[in-house]
Amino acid sequence: MLLHDTAIIFGRYARQTLASKFQILFGVLMPLLYLLFFGPLLTDLPLSSSAGSWQVLVPGLLLQLGLFGASFAGFGIIVEKNLGVIERMRATPVSRLALLLGRVLRDALLLAFQAVLLVLTAYVMGLRAPLVGILIGFAFVGLLSVSLASLSYALALTVRTPQEFGPVVNAVTLPAMLLSGLMLPMTLGPAWLDVLSHFVPLRYLVDAVRAAYVGDYASTPMLYGVLAALALCAVSVTLGTRQFRRAGA
Amino acid sequence: MAIISTAGLARTFTTKRGTVEAVRGIDLTVEPGEILGFLGPNGAGKTTTLRMLTTLLPPTGGAATVAGHDLARDPAGVRRRIGYVAQSGGVDPNVSVREELVTQARLYRLGKTEAAARAEELARDLDLTGLLDRKCAALSGGQRRRLDIAMALTHRPEVLFLDEPTTGLDPAGRADLWDLVRRLRDAYGTTVFLTTHYLDEADALADRLVIVDRGVVVAEGTPGALKLRHGGSPDATLQDTFLAITGRTPAAPADPAPVAV
Numbered sequence: 187m188l189l190h191d192t193a194i195i196f197g198r199y200a201r202q203t204l205a206s207k208f209q210i211l212f213g214v215l216m217p218l219l220y221l222l223f224f225g226p227l228l229t230d231l232p233l234s235s236s237a238g239s240w241q242v243l244v245p246g247l248l249l250q251l252g253l254f255g256a257s258f259a260g261f262g263i264i265v266e267k268n269l270g271v272i273e274r275m276r277a278t279p280v281s282r283l284a285l286l287l288g289r290v291l292r293d294a295l296l297l298a299f300q301a302v303l304l305v306l307t308a309y310v311m312g313l314r315a316p317l318v319g320i321l322i323g324f325a326f327v328g329l330l331s332v333s334l335a336s337l338s339y340a341l342a343l344t345v346r347t348p349q350e351f352g353p354v355v356n357a358v359t360l361p362a363m364l365l366s367g368l369m370l371p372m373t374l375g376p377a378w379l380d381v382l383s384h385f386v387p388l389r390y391l392v393d394a395v396r397a398a399y400v401g402d403y404a405s406t407p408m409l410y411g412v413l414a415a416l417a418l419c420a421v422s423v424t425l426g427t428r429q430f431r432r433a434g435a
Numbered sequence: 436m437a438i439i440s441t442a443g444l445a446r447t448f449t450t451k452r453g454t455v456e457a458v459r460g461i462d463l464t465v466e467p468g469e470i471l472g473f474l475g476p477n478g479a480g481k482t483t484t485l486r487m488l489t490t491l492l493p494p495t496g497g498a499a500t501v502a503g504h505d506l507a508r509d510p511a512g513v514r515r516r517i518g519y520v521a522q523s524g525g526v527d528p529n530v531s532v533r534e535e536l537v538t539q540a541r542l543y544r545l546g547k548t549e550a551a552a553r554a555e556e557l558a559r560d561l562d563l564t565g566l567l568d569r570k571c572a573a574l575s576g577g578q579r580r581r582l583d584i585a586m587a588l589t590h591r592p593e594v595l596f597l598d599e600p601t602t603g604l605d606p607a608g609r610a611d612l613w614d615l616v617r618r619l620r621d622a623y624g625t626t627v628f629l630t631t632h633y634l635d636e637a638d639a640l641a642d643r644l645v646i647v648d649r650g651v652v653v654a655e656g657t658p659g660a661l662k663l664r665h666g667g668s669p670d671a672t673l674q675d676t677f678l679a680i681t682g683r684t685p686a687a688p689a690d691p692a693p694v695a696v
Binding site: 187190191194197198201202266268269270271273274275276277278279280432 | 489490491493511514515517518519521522523524525526527528529530534538539541542543544586
């Protein structure tokens with residue numbers, strides 16, 4: 187039943203996304219701009235002893251795509267909630283977990299597609315990384331998207347207007363971006379910043395994808411990254427489902 | 436045997452300024468095939484009660500059985516047997532009528548072909564056939580309401596809950612909707628539980644009225660019996676009767692009654 191319901195909810199929102207070419211391509215614009223206008227600045231900087239600058243930058247941009255793309259996923263559900271669509275669905279026997287999963291799978295798939303576009307562009311610009319590492323990177327983007335989209339829906343179901351939603355998301359995403367070393371490795375900074383960044387779960391995902399991009403699969407950063415991603419995912423999906431179970435008006 | 440029965444059903448909300456007892460203890464029963472009018476001033480707890488009976492809001496006190504299933508222990512069983520139309524409806528204006536009807540049927544676990552057939556059948560029954568491939572945004576007020584009801588009838592529920600179904604409809608739309616509700620009861624024996632602000636609607640449509648005020652039931656009976664008991668005569672208006680019971684008029688004034696000439 188869970189699979190059946192998830193597929194139906196996923197289908198509904200996937201059809202809406204496919205109808206909007208704008209939505210499909212627009213999300214990839216910001217990381218693409220970073221790639222084009224920020225990437226060349228790093229080319230000759232010694233960011234890492236073992237990796238080229240693209241191998242450091244592209245993992246960060248991938249997770250940045252997931253971070254911003256998924257965190258704002260909740261916007262659409264505020265409209266749906268005010269239209270009564272959520273209540274109407276909740277009055278049917280549909281699985282509450284499926285109401286969440288169908289939506290976040292659409293988000294994760296859309297972001298994974300955008301991630302592929304990003305990596306292809308980066309390849310043209312000079313990125314060289316092992317294929318397995320690149321695939322692992324996509325998996326992390328997927329997990330991060332599922333997690334953050336779930337949290338985004340949970341938040342969106344508790345607020346009344348988009349005006350309340352936007353500032354909260356910004357207040358979380360911006361520090362998360364700065365403190366996780368998305369743009370530049372945290373190890374370049376002072377010790378206090380490096381220590382602080384270890385309290386941001388995203389930091390571990392960034393380190394893991396960077397390790398994957400240099401073929402360092404059986405490493406401590408990879409282990410921590412997988413654990414952090416799975417833990418974040420479990421907590422987020424639980425919170426999101428709970429919100430669908432008892433969603434307010 | 437009653438198809439809905441509640442005992443002390445209550446809901447308290449906790450806000451920053453303390454607790455609010457939206458519903459303080461509702462006791463009522465509804466018989467199968469009955470059209471029950473659930474009346475009360477604004478803030479009396481009508482919608483909160485309805486949202487509890489439809490499993491959307493867990494009660495903080497009391498118990499209820501709806502269509503043979505316990506509200507607290509088996510909400511999924513309740514959901515399979517009831518249909519619910521909220522005040523605001525619940526369709527996406529950017530989605531087509533057919534897509535909404537088919538997806539709704541799929542959420543009630545109908546197979547692909549059955550869901551498509553059921554959408555056609557509902558459209559035929561509710562006079563929406565030519566509109567199936569339009570976006571919901573393109574429907575008139577009356578058509579939208581019929582679609583909302585069609586969505587709630589997808590799985591042929593035993594009980595249909597309607598929250599202020601005719602608010603915002605023009606007189607012809609209201610008359611059509613009253614006919615539809617009567618037709619559902621007569622053809623399928625569907626029990627209808629409806630809230631309304633309009634006393635003429637309650638008078639014309641409901642077999643029996645339950646009047647709530649400040650979260651409790653303050654009166655119940657057939658429109659005629661209530662008029663006799665509280666309004667003083669069987670010819671009293673329901674407006675006067677309501678005033679006598681609650682001391683207030685219903686929040687939204689009833690449509691001005693045509694003056695007898």
